[in-house]
Every structure is written in structure tokens, then in C-alpha cells.
Amino acid sequence: MNRKVLLVIDMLNDFIKEDGKLYIGDSGGKIILPIQKEIENFRKEKDLIFYICDYHRPDDKEFNLFPPHCISGTKGAEIIKELVPFKNDFIIYKRRFSGFFQTDLDISLREEEILELELVGVCTNICVLYTAASARMLNYKVTVLKDAVASFDEQAHNFALKQMKDILGVEIR
Numbered sequence: 001m002n003r004k005v006l007l008v009i010d011m012l013n014d015f016i017k018e019d020g021k022l023y024i025g026d027s028g029g030k031i032i033l034p035i036q037k038e039i040e041n042f043r044k045e046k047d048l049i050f051y052i053c054d055y056h057r058p059d060d061k062e063f064n065l066f067p068p069h070c071i072s073g074t075k076g077a078e079i080i081k082e083l084v085p086f087k088n089d090f091i092i093y094k095r096r097f098s099g100f101f102q103t104d105l106d107i108s109l110r111e112e113e114i115l116e117l118e119l120v121g122v123c124t125n126i127c128v129l130y131t132a133a134s135a136r137m138l139n140y141k142v143t144v145l146k147d148a149v150a151s152f153d154e155q156a157h158n159f160a161l162k163q164m165k166d167i168l169g170v171e172i173r
């Protein structure tokens with residue numbers, strides 16, 4: 001059995017909705033439909049969906065770099081209503097850019113004997129890039145769906161796609 005997992009990264013109100021605390025602009029809205037379709041494809045194949053979610057303390061040190069966002073228990077930290085998870089989906093909470101950093105992600109994937117990941121979500125040059133980097137360093141096979149990732153910075157988005165392809169060996173599809 002060659003199962004793969006879809007990682008849906010940071011599709012949360014604070015990043016994707018116009019009134020969000022760290023709204024990334026309209027590039028975020030454009031990837032909702034492609035992500036919905038990909039989630040549907042994965043469900044049809046009985047492949048697993050993991051939602052990777054920023055989830056900060058109100059005084060998180062990350063707020064030295066970025067305005068406060070995705071504070072645990074707030075509306076802003078919730079997954080957007082268009083992508084509401086099903087009961088059997090996995091939800092992984094993170095406090096740093098990489099979905100693997102001090103979270104349950106790696107152990108959960110290992111328990112399911114997963115070797116292959118597909119990444120969608122935001123931001124291409126931050127949480128997608130650093131999650132892809134961690135995944136590659138742990139030897140997962142990684143694909144990024146280029147029409148289903150987005151950033152507030154188009155140049156950085158393009159750089160990150162190139163970096164993932166050329167340096168991390170990620171398949172960009």
C-alpha cells in the first residue's frame with residue numbers, strides 16, 4: 001500500500017479572510033477552490049488529510065517578528081469554513097513555521113506508515129517552505145501543488161518554489 005497524506009497548511013481565518021489579523025491578500029482566496037478539489041481527491045482515495053495550524057500563545061515570541069495572529073481559542077486561529085475538517089482528519093497545532101517542529105506530526109505520520117506528503121496552503125515562502133524542508137530532511141517524498149500554495153509576496157513565493165525544487169528535491173506539480 002502506497003498511502004500519501006495531504007498537508008493543508010495554515011488555511012486559517014487570520015491569514016485567509018480579509019478581516020484576519022495577518023491577511024495575506026487575495027492570493028489566499030484563490031487557492032481555496034484548488035485545495036477543496038484536492039481534499040476531495042484524497043478523500044476519494046481514502047488517503048489521509050492533515051491540517052497543520054498555527055496556534056500561538058498571546059505572548060508568543062514569534063510576535064517579535066510578526067503582528068499577533070492565530071492565538072489559541074480565537075476565531076482567527078480557526079480553519080476557514082470552506083475547508084472544515086471531517087471527524088477522521090488529523091489536526092496538528094504548531095507554534096513555529098515548520099509543521100514538524102515540536103509537534104505530533106512526524107510520530108502521527110510514522111504510526112500511519114506514511115512516506116509521501118503533498119503540501120498545499122500558505123505561505124509558500126514561510127510555513128510551506130519550512131515544513132517541506134523538515135519533511136525532506138526526514139526523508140519523506142514531498143510534492144507541492146503550485147496552484148494551491150500562496151503568499152503575500154509573489155517574488156518570495158516564486159523563490160520558495162524554486163528553492164524547494166532545486167535544493168530540497170520537492171516535486172512541484
Ligand SMILES: [Zn+2]
Nearest residue numbers: 054062070095
Ligand atoms: Zn505564526
